[in-house]
Amino acid sequence: MGILDEDIARVREATDIVGLISERLALKRVGRRFVGLCPFHTEKTPSFSVNADLGLYHCFSCQESGDAITFVRKLDGLDFVEAVERLASRAGIQLRYDSAAAGKDRQRRERLTAAVQEAVDFYHRLLLEDPRGGRARGYLRSRGFDGDAARRFVLGWAPEGFDLLSRHLYDRKFSRDDIAAAGLAFVNRAQKAQDFFRSRLMFPIFDRAGVPVGFGARTLDGDGPKYKNTAETALYHKSRLLYGLNWAKAEVGARDEVVICEGYTDVMGFALAGVPNAVATCGTALADEHVQILKAFTRHVILAYDADAAGQNAAEKWYQWEQRFDIEVKVAALPPGRDPGDLWREDPTALVKAVEGASRFMQFKVDRVLAAADLASPEGRARAAEELVPVLREHPNELVREQYIQTAAGTLGFDHVWFKQAIARRPPRSSASGRDRGAEDPEEWSARPPVRPMPVDxxxxxxxxxxxxxxxxxxxxxxxxxxxxxxxxxxxxxxxxxxxxxxxxxxxxxxxxxxxxxxxxxxxxxxxxxxxxxxxxxxxxxxxxxxxxxxxxxxxxxxxxxxxxxxxxxxxxxxxxxxxxxxxxxxxxxxxxxxxx
Ligand SMILES: [Zn+2]
Incomplete structure (x- = not known):
């Protein structure tokens, strides 16, 4: 879908780059230029410079540079067309597209977005002001989330009843088909729109530019699945959405670090505890596309999953992502069995510390084995060594593996040659399937004596x-x-x-x-x-x-x-x-x- 070149040029001309950038950071005039702290890297002395005459910016430290369109693209993670559209609406310019179909598609997306926005407002009002939202307010209070938190994350309540939202949207002149296409309702056998979410606490999900695209919804009754998400629509693509990225992206960039957690309330908890750079996937496992999106903001990823979940997480998937996307993955040291959505109010500093004290994935797994081991007895140390072998073997990089081997061998008082040979006994697994230790070659495990510090004769x-x-x-x-x-x-x-x-x-x-x-x-x-x-x-x-x-x-x-x-x-x-x-x-x-x- 192409925007007419002529219109792109008009948007560029109409955009005052100093005004645009000033909305995001403080600029100071120095001679004919404007300078400020670079939004693309962390710095204490300003090296970000804007030339108003040419409509360009440049950072003398990290070398980021571009015009108004690149600025919006990079900072908000938009594609080119989205960035031009954003600037056009800011400048009050009506864009023309080079194909009628593309223009129509755009109009439809706008209608669907407007319908979702209307639903966000509808649910939000019900939660904040309506007697019907009382139970949800009570639930949120019990989790420590007050009215300010509900407003900050635009939470809502989807009432009981078959079509309260649909009727509300009809009143606002939305068609049945648009309401259904936006994922807000489905058309029942009587050809009537029936609300998709009923009697649920609503977490609106925004794309990274802050446009509402769908919902995650939690039941408070134990009816049906605990969480339900908007189905795939023209707006909502779960494999490309990260909950909270719209709020977190500025901090992710500024801190050069993103915290990935498991749920919506975890993101809220982190933000309220002073870790505003947290995001979560929306009812799906983290996938390639998510990592690719995050990589545009930072290369430093911290997993804040429950310690057991993180331990079971197929580490090799992360090692592969580290290599493929050139990112660095760490695991936050959360207290076992505690999730950030609860921990934030009992002990907010624990969350901050868990992120600060995050360790690399391999270190995390090695530490877990050692922490659970009885290092005081030869039998305990031998068992720990056996358990470390599959953990160490998972890392695809020999040099990295070697260093962990040296440390583990030192801690256990073993010759590191033993580890190397035990690890070499089977090649590092290359498939993405997450087999755990218990599942691999049971024959070989049982054929070996349980304690065997020097197996190579x-x-x-x-x-x-x-x-x-x-x-x-x-x-x-x-x-x-x-x-x-x-x-x-x-x-x-x-x-x-x-x-x-x-x-x-x-x-x-x-x-x-x-x-x-x-x-x-x-x-x-x-x-x-x-x-x-x-x-x-x-x-x-x-x-x-x-x-x-x-x-x-x-x-x-x-x-x-x-x-x-x-x-x-x-x-x-x-x-x-x-x-x-x-x-x-x-x-x-x-x-x-x-x-x-
Ligand atoms: Zn910079």
Missing amino acids: GREEDVLRWAIHDPALVADWLDASFFADPVAHGAFEVLAAHHDFHEALEASEGPVRALLERLAVEEPEADAEPETIRARLIVNTVVPAAERLQRRLVAEGDDRAMQVQPQLDAVRSAAASGWAAGEAPAMQLVRWISEWT
Whole structure:
């Protein structure tokens, strides 16, 4: 829908840029220019300068610049057409569009907007002045919201009755179809408009420019869903709407930070507690489009969800957004089980502090695990380490992960290599599906003993080292199934599949490649005859493998578990008199394991 170029030029000429900008910030004349504090970044000394003659502004600090149209676009988050329309109405200019259809569409949107505005006023009056709004006023008071709060957020009450709003709008000359198209009513079987919201506390939802587009509505009776929102209309697009952004955007820009909370009363609570830069989604989960909209205002996002909800929130979604939209996500440290809509009046400073003390998503999740752990006992620390592995694994950036690993390892008194190997055991999840720990590979979790601080056996590395440096020693007996560690397992598989070590290296990636590269430079010490080394490798590899097999058979209730023990005893006692003596019984075990796994 294009506005005629001629009209755009007229709007530019008719707009006094100093007057326009002065509505938003204080400008001081300095010579022929006007200067003030830049609205696009936070500053204490003015570097924002306006040239009235040219109709342009420029910030010497953050380099934002433009004309009246860009100013309105950027500050109010409007698109070009919306910005021109805003300035045109300010200057009293009637715009012409280059297609009749576009003009008609615009007129229709204006009618729908007017209908929603009328509904906002209707509901608001009922809440503030009408006896029918008494119950809603009582409810709001019980939550600590007084008349000023109701006025500030233009709250309303949708009365009982089938068509009170619709009849009110008919009186104001709105057509049945427009009332329905604005999402305020639906047409019933008798072809009459029937109000969409009845007997509900109304939270009007405005677009970021402050135009009313729909409602979120809360029941006070427990009838139907607790919250109900306007259905998608020509005006109301839930995936692009953020409740409160119209009020918060100036503060979001000034503080260079946005707080995202879960509900309408949370936004109100934050604002009343002195955190006016909070917004909420409107009855939907935060989506790509929301993040994209917020990114136009700030790159710093603070989630103020209930601590449990935030903890369960698929963190990887946030890590992806951080990367994709180049934003920084933190989680506010709200007291568990408390929502901002209630906390604000009992302890408003707690809300301010929760935002100030927000930590990065990964830190938040790590802290939660550590806070719940018993760090005084070895068992508690081991459990915490196990629980941290999936948390740490979620972060897609290796350098970031590495730093959290170092800190966690230090706190728990573990070697950070353990974490790295435990994390490498399965690659970082790349899908967006939010599987939680309990849902991932139950087999592997139950197959592992509950406490296992050093799962990677040095013996597995040793045999791999020999497999690289002297493959003949292992060629006729070593099998991938002897490796418990997935990385070591993968490394052996790739070695076995290639004749040449360099080919194997080229065919590998990630932690497997890293392990191969390291072992390649760690030449094993030939401290004995090749036959002795070979026997030692067989015994050292097959004994732990047989122990794992035995545990598995026991767990599965398989009687063959009984047969493993005497064989293991035989290997151990034979090897006690020299590695070479252990070779024969160990080879017997090699055959069993190969058969049974
Ligand atoms: Zn600036």
